[in-house]
Amino acid sequence: MSTSLDGLPVVVIGAGPVGLAAAAHLAERGITFTVLEAGDTAAAAVRQWAHVRIFSPWRYNIDSAAARLLTDAGWVRPDDDKLPTGGQLATDYLQPLADLAALKSSVRYNARVTAVTRLGLDRLRTAGRDTMPFLIRLADGEEVLARAVIDASGTWDTPNVLGASGIPAHGETASSSFLEHALPDVLGADRDRFAGKRVLVIGAGYSAANTLLLLAQSPGTDVTWAIRADTPARTYGGGSADALPARGALGTVLREHVEAGRINLVTGFAVQTLSPLPGGGVEVSDGTRTIAADRIVSATGFRPDHTITTELRLDLDPIMGAARTLAPLIDPNEHSCGTVPPHGAAELTHPEPDYYAIGAKSYGRAPTFLLATGYEQARSVVAALAGDWEAARDVQLDLPETGVCNSNVPVESDSIDGGCCGTPAAVEPAGRGLATGVAGGLLSTPLTLVSVSTPAEGEQAGGCCS
Structure with a gap:
């Protein structure tokens, strides 16, 4: 079986803040992409906590490439010092971003991904693996081919169980x-x-x-x-x-x-x-x-769902469920949100070429993820996919030593x-x-x-x- 990667898009899974940031960076670099979003609108998960106000002001919640594209289209940037709710984040920033001409035709809604693999290859096959496209199967049976995959699907749909031992408590499912x-x-x-x-x-x-x-x-x-x-x-x-x-x-x-x-x-x-x-x-x-x-x-709390990628060669840390190189940098036993070192494509790389999990999913079970971190991950990964390794390695992150979480206290x-x-x-x-x-x-x-x-x-x- 022979299929060229030429002309195939980069597939981004998820149209949340980090997925759309990746799309913005891809658009700026002129790289063909498709965003697959399980919901019927951009930021579907964010809208489920629309009533919650975020601790961090607008200036830390807007990706740089997204801001450039939006500003060029006449977008009026929110006051950098105000604290948005989840609903405002979705309606005042993320939906306008998804609706930009540079992104809109490449964003597909109601497109839930159920599996990611290599065309014609399971995880055991090595020969020719890096030259075969990714095959992404959707819930309706449609299959999409891609030259690379950026998985920004997050963790909202996979909350932790109540059982104290990490498995459901007796009677939890029935209740x-x-x-x-x-x-x-x-x-x-x-x-x-x-x-x-x-x-x-x-x-x-x-x-x-x-x-x-x-x-x-x-x-x-x-x-x-x-x-x-x-x-x-x-x-x-x-x-x-x-x-x-x-x-x-x-x-x-x-x-x-x-x-x-x-x-x-x-x-x-x-x-x-x-x-x-x-x-x-x-x-x-x-x-x-x-x-x-x-x-x-x-x-x-939440945990990542890696079941869609069981036929890919992922090197996951056995404790964090994050990329093995990234795991010690985000270990909540050692780091708060603000003490996580800068990291990008190099730390997010797996043995499976051109597959990257970014955003909250990249952190596995660690609860120390920051939105600004996800934006820098997106920038670095897109630079790597563009072959610009100098930019991919030039990861810069200025984080607070305290976390950026949610607040309902005005x-x-x-x-x-x-x-x-x-x-x-x-x-x-x-x-x-x-x-x-x-x-x-x-x-x-x-x-x-x-x-x-x-x-x-x-x-x-x-x-x-x-």
Whole structure:
């Protein structure tokens, strides 16, 4: 079988922030490409947490090549210092990017990828492998050929399980009707499923914190928060000493709700069993204690899905599930979001030539991914595919030592100088009472900018912006 790679596109899997950044860089270099997006719109996953405000301001959420293309088309750039919601990120930046003439005809929606392999070759065959095109099979059976693959499909669709041992807890699958994905819109579109119910939130990251703060305002809702750790100190973070104002406020207000009894905290709780209750709801057990709930929010993080590439030769770290060379650079036991070293195509390379996983998927199980990191990955990988190895190796990344995560805590002004990089102002609660309403899906506890501070020593950050 002989098929030339000439004229075949680079296939990008996923039309999220990093996938579209790769498309922008490919367009700038004049490389033919096709973006395959499983959803029916750009940024389909981002839109599922549209109500959540991001910790980092606009300046850190826009890719450089995307900005150039958009500006040339007359796009009005958002205020660099404002903090966008997921919905604003999608509608004000990502959809306009996907709709540009340079990209639009090459972006395909409702095109879910189910397998990536080499045409006529399984993973055992070596001879001629680097000269055969990739074969990408879609859910409807269509097959697409490509000269290279950039997998930016992310991890949103593959959340971690509740079971403490990394596998589903007993009864978890059978109890799926009681489970909610991370970051439900509990005061908006999903309100009816939570108001007045017994709700259990499991997880110690910022996704859990966001949901807990909103649930604390849900009328008549009984809120329980279960974590495996013996203390919630990491979730509470640095409070007013945090370099990211919105994140510091998140921990401060969460602590106040727990101490006031509006949120019932259960520590040292490792989920073992889920069992339906005769009167309705589900009982969750750690083998000793039980918690009864009507709804469970699973905020336990995410993991990559490598099942679509089982016939490719990938060299994955056995712990992280990331490229072996990249894994030690992103190990959350050693690094926070901001201490990850610059990396690009060289660290993302696998034994399978011209296949690259970038974005959140590239980090495997590590929760330290930053959007700015994904943009630099996209730039470097596209440079490598263009044969510009000097540019591919010239990886430059200026990251904060604190993470860039999500926040539902507003500030009196949503412009915060410094944002995730540099030294921004800190925040602290201005009052104990709740405001009269919720605007834009944000927690309406008022906060005031008060001072300037630096990151806490040795701070670790998880659940970073994706």
